[in-house]
Amino acid sequence: MANRLSIVVVEADRERARSIVDSLRDAGDFDISVISEVTGLARHVSNRDPDVVLVDMTSPSRDSIEELTLASGPLERPVAMFVDRSDDGLTKAAIEAGVSAYVVDGLRPDRIKPIMDAAIARFHMFHRIRLELETTKRALEERKVIDRAKGLLMKARGIDEDAAYALLRKTAMDQGRKVVDVAEALVTAAGLLS
Amino acid sequence: MSTTPLEAGIIPLVDAAPLIIAREIGFAEEEGLDLRLHRAPSWSSLRDMLALGQIDAAHMLSAMPVAMALGLGGFAERIDVLSVLSVNGNVIGCSLDLAARMRAAGYGFDFVDATAAGRALIAAAGDTPRIGVPFPFSMHAELLYHWLGALGVQAPQALRVVTVPPPLMAQAMAAGEIDAFCVGAPWGSTAVEDGVGELLLPTTAIRAFAPEKVLAVRHTWAEAEPDLTRRLMRAVWRAGRWLDQEDNCLTASEILARPDYLNVSSEVVERSLTGRLVISPRGDLRSVPNYLVFFRGAAAYPWRSQAALMAHSLAARSGLDRAAAVKAARSIFRTDLYRQNLRDLGAEMPGATDKVEGAMRDPTAVASEAGHLILEPDAFFDGFIFDPTGDE
Structure with a gap:
């Protein structure tokens, strides 16, 4: 039917693209396609002539x-970045979530809202996952450095693990530094001396 | 000393230097600012961050706030230009294939003559050369339309100006999406180093003094925060003066090259700062005067005539009313704030708010408050002259 909105999702990551498409399907009956190629992007998009483009x-x-x-040709439909002029809330939420939408001229805002809501929710989730992943990765790396520093202290001073950690922590507190920084300095120094 | 935080956005390019140096060499701190720099992934994202207030200042393509004033692309928010961050700094390059065809046709790659280069390119690339630029509203696009338009290409219809993010320019060229590009430092050199292209011309060969990036803020912010505006302008202006001193080039290169800024080798940055460019995979080296200018010749002064010329061309290409476009664009270039906030630092103040764009083939002394301002040449390759006071 002519009234079914067509959406192009620009996303290079297959997993993410699928997840965006799924949540858009839940939000309504849309004709959705995904473009993962970065070269010739504008050409690919305009070939499909969508109503809405969602891009990371x-x-x-x-x-x-x-x-x-x-729009350079008379037959081309001008596309504009979606800006909710009645209330900046939706546009702002989208940009904070990390997604922006381009829509063809004349599309009513209420038809776009469910699409935007679904996309915003999904991108918020991506953002959270990425943050969690980074935090976990950093914590793991810190733990590894601290473990090595503990090992060095245990060997060099003949103390047990608890005492080694206590020493690291005390040094860090005395110097107003983080335990991981002290551990890192120790590991570096040991590497230089060995 | 307690400092006031100020969030600013940059795209990791050599010409973001005035903001980066203002922070790293301490000019911002001396003005009582904790200048926090955020790297944006694209020009459109940077524009949106500024328009929506996630940042208060931005390193922006000179044509972007002008396009916004004309209601083209994105938000309707009024963005003001406090000063020009950099002048020139772009190069035009072409694919190895196109270069080979041009060479076979007898073109000598002199890296100087824009007329000869343009004619050779048109002859070798056919009717509709496809040329990559970083953004549709940019000095890159303006210069291309002017250059090839003056040589008889029907712009914009017969010219395919394609937007390609600079980091992807080499890839687009390798994929055959574009025949040529116009791009800023260090990406032209990168394409040469990657072995996908050769450099054809510095854009100074097309227009000797083209405003490239500007310091942009929301109009409402400049009005609400006159003191922060003043301090930001002063820090950035002093950073530009520092960058203009040759002795500081090495230090600047090292700072800009760092992973949290451009994340490229400091040697590549230094080449851009000094205007010594490697133009072919064979290692040919050319020295370009005024390749990238931050300060001399009152480079930072936001001439309203520069805004007017951009608005004039943008309006002509987009079918908008030229007089209204010129009027809107002139008002966002804040020569008034420049005078007010930088006078006591010893900034050379031109006597006028406008100049005739393209009239100077040589360095020229002009009227200024202190009386010793010499402007750099600003001529176009085809002798084009834009008189902002002239009739439409």
Whole structure:
């Protein structure tokens, strides 16, 4: 039917793309396609002539979509970045979540809202997962360094693990530094001396 | 000393130097600012962050706030230009394949003559050369339309100006998506180093003095925060003056090259700062005067005529009313704030808010408050002159 909105999702990561498509399907009956190629992006998008384009803000390729805002031919439909002029809330929420939408001229905001809501929720989730992953990775790395520093102290001073950790912590507190920084300094120094 | 935080956005490019140096060499701190720099992934994201207030200042393509003033692309928020961050700094390059065809046709790659280079490119690339630029509203696009338009290419119809993010330019060229590109430092050199292209011209060969990046803020912010605006302008202006001293080039290169900024080798940055460019995979080296200018010749002064010229061309290409576009664009280039906030630092103050763009083929002394301002040449390759006071 002519009224079914077509959406193009620009996303290079297959897993993420699938997850966005799923949540859009839950939000309504849309004709959805995914573009994962970064070269020739604007050309690929305009070939599909969608009503809405969703693009990850952290991708440098987003600038290629801006080109479509300059409709050069009379048959081309001008595309504009979606800005909810009645209330900046939705646009702001989208940008904070890291997604931006481009829509063809004349599309009513209430038709876009369910799409935006679904995309915003999904991108928030991506953001949270990425943050959690980074935090976990950092914690793991810190733990490894501290373990090595403990090992060095145990060997060098003939103390047990608890005492080694206590020594690291006391040094860190005395110097107003983090335990991991002291541990790292120790590991580096040991590496130089050995 | 307690400092006030100020969030600013940059794209990791050599011409973000005035903001990076303002922070790293301490000019911001001396003005009582904790200048926090955020790297944006794209120009459109940077624009949105600024328009929505996630940042208060941005390193921006000079044509972007002008396009916004004309209601083109994205938000309708009024963005003001406090000063020009950099002048020039772009190069035009072409694919190895196109370069080979141009060479076979007898072109000598002199890296100087824009007319000869443009004619050779048009002859070798066919009717509709596809040229990559970083953004549709940019000095890169402006210069291309002017250059090839003056040589008879029907712009914009017959010219395919394609937006390609600079980090992807080499890839797009390798994939055959574009025949040529116009891009800023260090990405032109990167394409040469990757062995996918050769450099054809510095854009100074097309227009000798083109405003490239500007210091942009929301109009409402500049109005609400006159003191922060003043301190930001002063820190950035002093950073520009510092960058203009040759002795500081090495230090600047090392700072800009760091992983949290450009994350490229300091040698690549230094080449851009000094204007000594490697132009082909064979290692040919060319020295380009005024390749990237931060300060001399009152480079930071936001001439309203520069805004007017960009608005004039953008309006012509987009079918908008030219007089209204020029008026809107002129008002966002804040020569008034420049005078007010930088005068006591000893900044050279031009006597006028406008100049005739393209009239100077040589360094020229002009009227200024202190009386010794010499402007750098600003001529176009085809003798084009834009008189902002002239009739439409």
